[in-house]
Amino acid sequence: MADFYQKQDIDFKTKNFKNEYMLLDTIIGEGSSGFIYTCKSIKENKIYALKCLEDDEMSVAEIHFLQKCRDKEHLISLKDVFYNKGFLQEQSEGEKYFYLVMEIMDGNLQEKTLQGITESTAAYLAREVALGLLELHGLGIIHRDIKLENVLYKNTTLEDGQSHIQVMLVDFGLAVEERNKPTDPIYTVYYGAPEIIALDTELNPELVYSTPYDHRVDIWSFGVLVYMLLSKLQPPFNDVTESLTGHVDFPEPTWSNISDDARNLICHILQSGPEKRPSLEEILVHPWFNILQ
Numbered sequence: 001m002a003d004f005y006q007k008q009d010i011d012f013k014t015k016n017f018k019n020e021y022m023l024l025d026t027i028i029g030e031g032s033s034g035f036i037y038t039c040k041s042i043k044e045n046k047i048y049a050l051k052c053l054e055d056d057e058m059s060v061a062e063i064h065f066l067q068k069c070r071d072k073e074h075l076i077s078l079k080d081v082f083y084n085k086g087f088l089q090e091q092s093e094g095e096k097y098f099y100l101v102m103e104i105m106d107g108n109l110q111e112k113t114l115q116g117i118t119e120s121t122a123a124y125l126a127r128e129v130a131l132g133l134l135e136l137h138g139l140g141i142i143h144r145d146i147k148l149e150n151v152l153y154k155n156t157t158l159e160d161g162q163s164h165i166q167v168m169l170v171d172f173g174l175a176v177e178e179r180n181k182p183t184d185p186i187y188t189v190y191y192g193a194p195e196i197i198a199l200d201t202e203l204n205p206e207l208v209y210s211t212p213y214d215h216r217v218d219i220w221s222f223g224v225l226v227y228m229l230l231s232k233l234q235p236p237f238n239d240v241t242e243s244l245t246g247h248v249d250f251p252e253p254t255w256s257n258i259s260d261d262a263r264n265l266i267c268h269i270l271q272s273g274p275e276k277r278p279s280l281e282e283i284l285v286h287p288w289f290n291i292l293q
Contacts, residue, residue: 010063012081017099020080023050023087028104035090039101048079049105052088053098058173063098065172068139074132076152076170077103105152105168112153113229119258121165122229123291125153126222127284128167133222134280136169137215142182144174146221147191148228181212190228190235193220194244194272203240216274219283223269230258236270246272261288 017023021039028049029036037050053059069075080101086092109125117125129151136143143150146169154166176182185199195213198204227236231254237243248270250263265288271277278286 004057005060005064007060010060010067010081012063012083012098014083017082017084018087021048021050021101029108035088037088038104047104049102051100051102052091053100055083055096055098059098062173062175063100065141065175066100068141069136069172072132072135074128074135074168076105076168079103103168105154105166107153108149109151109153109167109225109229110148110233113148113233117229119230119262120291122226123262123289124165125151125167125229126226127289127292128165129169129222129225130280130283132167132169133218134284137178137218137280140178141172142176142178142215143169143172143218143221144176144182144186145171145188145191146218146225147188148225148233151225178215183210183212187217188221190237190243191221191224192240192243193217193274194246195274197240197244214274216277219269219277219280220274222283223266223277226262226269227266230262231255236266244272246270259288259291261286261291264288 020043021041024038024040024047026038027035028038039048039050040046041048053062063081066076066078070078078100082099082101083096084099086095086097091097112125133143133146150169150171152168152170156164156166158164174186183199185196187193187196193213193216195211196217199207199210201207224236227248228234234254236248248267250258255263265283265286268278268286269283
């Protein structure tokens, strides 16, 4: 069951976006709804990310979730929402769109993994993602699209001069409220939990009854994310059939220098039965994270 909201369920400005922000030429990414631009606050002289969404129920739902997640340390910060006529080159003239002004980050975890990371850095990033999921699930929200591309990072410097990597979950376009007991088979290839894949009628045409799933689908996706952080983006399963079994291999030489604790955590999480998976609280006290001490 999808979540649908009305415009009155969200906060937005109808004043002209260009009265408060200057659109910059730089494109920093591409989402399911189009490019992610940069813009500058005229008042603050500060750079932000700008995401545009079409005027439809899915966009309203995404904005609803983003605004519900405000002021959380590991969930992307939404500064402003405008509802204006289209002014980007790829937009239809005369149509109205939502313009989302958000904190700008340095990149996503897929890009960072490609740059090369140590096991210790992977553990740090994984812990921050788990903390973000803890915040999100605490609000009763299932993300449903946890993957490396949907986790952003920013390199910052603390007051004591130490370097710090800030991590935030983004893209709530597929999010759903857990209380609505979702049954729609929405997932990303390689990251989909077995209980969601089982609801896909293309793969299971004889499906008669759809069993609702819960936040534990995000925990499965988190397990896949950890595996891919450590395997230089190699997924733990080659196809859907393999993921349904929950059997995980750690081929050499990729895994030759990765600790047994990391493998243990991944196997502990990637259990085909959701009731067998650890909670986020249990994950966060796993011995693997002792590597950070």
